[in-house]
Amino acid sequence: MLVNGVDMMGGRAFLVSSSHDEDVVDRTLEAFSQSLNDLREEGVV
Incomplete structure (x- = not known):
C-alpha cells in the first residue's frame, strides 16, 4: 500500500x-486495488 x-x-x-x-x-480503495493487482502479478496471491 x-x-x-x-x-x-x-x-x-x-x-x-x-x-x-x-x-x-x-x-x-484505489491504492488497495492496485496493491492487490501488484501482488497478483508477482504471484504472491
Missing part, C-alpha cells in the same frame, strides 16, 4: 473515521 501512496503503519492502527472525506476513502 505504501508504494501506492497509503501509509497503513503511520499510526497505531489502520483506521477510517469521519475525518476522512470521500476523496481519501476513494484514493485508499
Whole structure:
C-alpha cells in the first residue's frame, strides 16, 4: 500500500473515521486495488 501512496503503519492502527472525506476513502480503495493487482502479478496471491 505504501508504494501506492497509503501509509497503513503511520499510526497505531489502520483506521477510517469521519475525518476522512470521500476523496481519501476513494484514493485508499484505489491504492488497495492496485496493491492487490501488484501482488497478483508477482504471484504472491
